[in-house]
Amino acid sequence: MNAPTTALPVVVIGAGPIGLASAAHLIERGIEPLVLEAGPSAGSAVRDWSHVRLFSPWAEVVDPAAEKLLAPTSWTCPDGTTYPSGGDWVEHYLQPLADALGERVRYGARVTGVSRAGRDRVVDADREDQPFTVYVYNADGTEERITVRAVIDASGTWTTPGPLGGDGLPALGERTATDRISYRVPDLKDPAVRARYAGKRTAVIGSGASAFTALAYLADLAKAAPGTHAVWILRRGINGATFGGGEADQLPARGALGLAAKAAVDDGHADAVTGFRTTAVEKSGDRLVLGAEDGRRLHPVDEIIALTGFRPDLSVLSELRLNLDERLQAPVELAPLIDPNVHSCGTVYPHGVKELAHPEQDVYVVGMKSYGRAPTFLAMTGYEQVRSIAAALAGDREAAERVELTLPETGVCGGAGLFDEPEAAQGDGGGCCAAPATLQIDIGAPAATSDGC
Numbered sequence: 001m002n003a004p005t006t007a008l009p010v011v012v013i014g015a016g017p018i019g020l021a022s023a024a025h026l027i028e029r030g031i032e033p034l035v036l037e038a039g040p041s042a043g044s045a046v047r048d049w050s051h052v053r054l055f056s057p058w059a060e061v062v063d064p065a066a067e068k069l070l071a072p073t074s075w076t077c078p079d080g081t082t083y084p085s086g087g088d089w090v091e092h093y094l095q096p097l098a099d100a101l102g103e104r105v106r107y108g109a110r111v112t113g114v115s116r117a118g119r120d121r122v123v124d125a126d127r128e129d130q131p132f133t134v135y136v137y138n139a140d141g142t143e144e145r146i147t148v149r150a151v152i153d154a155s156g157t158w159t160t161p162g163p164l165g166g167d168g169l170p171a172l173g174e175r176t177a178t179d180r181i182s183y184r185v186p187d188l189k190d191p192a193v194r195a196r197y198a199g200k201r202t203a204v205i206g207s208g209a210s211a212f213t214a215l216a217y218l219a220d221l222a223k224a225a226p227g228t229h230a231v232w233i234l235r236r237g238i239n240g241a242t243f244g245g246g247e248a249d250q251l252p253a254r255g256a257l258g259l260a261a262k263a264a265v266d267d268g269h270a271d272a273v274t275g276f277r278t279t280a281v282e283k284s285g286d287r288l289v290l291g292a293e294d295g296r297r298l299h300p301v302d303e304i305i306a307l308t309g310f311r312p313d314l315s316v317l318s319e320l321r322l323n324l325d326e327r328l329q330a331p332v333e334l335a336p337l338i339d340p341n342v343h344s345c346g347t348v349y350p351h352g353v354k355e356l357a358h359p360e361q362d363v364y365v366v367g368m369k370s371y372g373r374a375p376t377f378l379a380m381t382g383y384e385q386v387r388s389i390a391a392a393l394a395g396d397r398e399a400a401e402r403v404e405l406t407l408p409e410t411g412v413c414g415g416a417g418l419f420d421e422p423e424a425a426q427g428d429g430g431g432c433c434a435a436p437a438t439l440q441i442d443i444g445a446p447a448a449t450s451d452g453c
Contacts, residue, residue: 005149008148010149011036011132011148012152013153014155015039015042018382019154020098020101022154023101024101025386029396031390031393032104036136037105037107039107040107045159049086050086051189051190054085054086055257060380061093069100070096112136112143114132121320132149133145133148151362156368156369157313160312161311164278164308166279166293172280180304185307188218188220201231201299201302201303202302203301204230208375215260215265216264218230219260231298232270233276275294277293278292310375312373314329322360324372328374331370334370337351338371338374350384354401356385
């Protein structure tokens with residue numbers, strides 16, 4: 001890349017955990033970032049699930065480069081052994097980090113497209129010598145085009161939840177019943193949301209942590225609001241792994257979440273319906289009836305909570321040359337490492353710029369969006385991704401290709417849960433980075449060290 005191009009900033013799409021970490025790593029490498037956030041504040045997507053508690057402790061959700069950027073400010077490092085809620089994560093880390101980045105973060109700036117200057121995806125001539133053009137629609141209705149040297153897309157998948165249809169497409173009638181369907185874990189502490197589900201029969205579709213959380217919330221509501229009942233719809237059957245590791249889980253908070261979902265069924269607050277692949281949502285008076293591909297029709301429900309995962313929106317990158325796995329919509333080199341048919345979060349091998357590269361040089365999709373449809377993403381994996389990318393953009397190939405990943409001693413997944421008594425799972429650590437070990441994976445054997453706030 002020529003000198004005039006390297007003098008341009010690197011655009012980061014999204015001011016969530018991985019986007020802000022990207023900016024911190026770029027600054028550490030002497031590269032100027034510009035973070036474009038469609039929402040009005042940092043962590044806009046996280047704010048939408050602020051009521052849900054992570055089952056990863058603080059030690060696993062603070063990026064090392066971001067911590068260094070925050071150190072000179074009035075920021076206080078949280079206790080690394082406690083478990084933040086989404087709201088805690090925003091208030092005590094994401095927004096302070098965005099504030100520390102200052103004018104490098106722009107809010108109300110929605111990226112609508114990215115291309116090479118003067119080149120659509122067909123044109124080869126001098127392509128790699130051209131900077132990127134990023135088209136932005138601002139909250140005040142104005143539009144602009146920004147010229148940048150590289151693009152890091154950390155926009156996530158929050159705005160594109162999966163439909164409830166069992167074949168990956170919206171079920172018949174799903175679009176016309178959206179006023180009765182939610183694609184998020186409900187915040188039952190909100191009086192209006194609580195009233196929506198209290199005393200009602202609600203279908204919960206999904207088999208992951210979000211579905212567990214919704215079931216547990218509705219079970220608690222049922223104890224206070226008679227008539228509240230959940231119908232848990234699973235596309236597969238129930239087996240020994242359905243509820244996770246339980247008491248044997250290496251993350252106690254995650255195990256507690258699975259046990260809470262199991263208790264919702266065992267205590268009669270939820271009925272499980274297995275092997276049900278939804279094809280239709282039919283109206284029956286003021287209620288809804290779900291139909292399956294095998295002809296089954298369930299008793300009417302008042303509300304539906306569809307928690308069937310998320311998928312990437314790649315439309316803004318349509319003029320760039322990406323090499324994506326045909327199943328997961330993840331980079332082809334990354335896809336085998338994160339395939340949910342083979343891997344859980346704990347078995348995903350650490351990866352960086354090599355696995356995230358595309359035919360279009362200096363374009364990277366990172367964070368949850370880089371995993372496409374795979375649900376195995378871990379925040380620390382995203383932090384490692386952007387550390388490697390920043391090193392590559394700085395020309396430090398040795399650091400870029402070396403994988404350095406801070407892992408909890410359990411080496412397992414992060415995620416969301418119900419853990420309202422974090423002290424029950426605390427270890428001996430102190431500051432936010434005091435507990436983990438650092439694995440530096442090179443050609444030789446891993447070497448363990450420790451670091452802290």
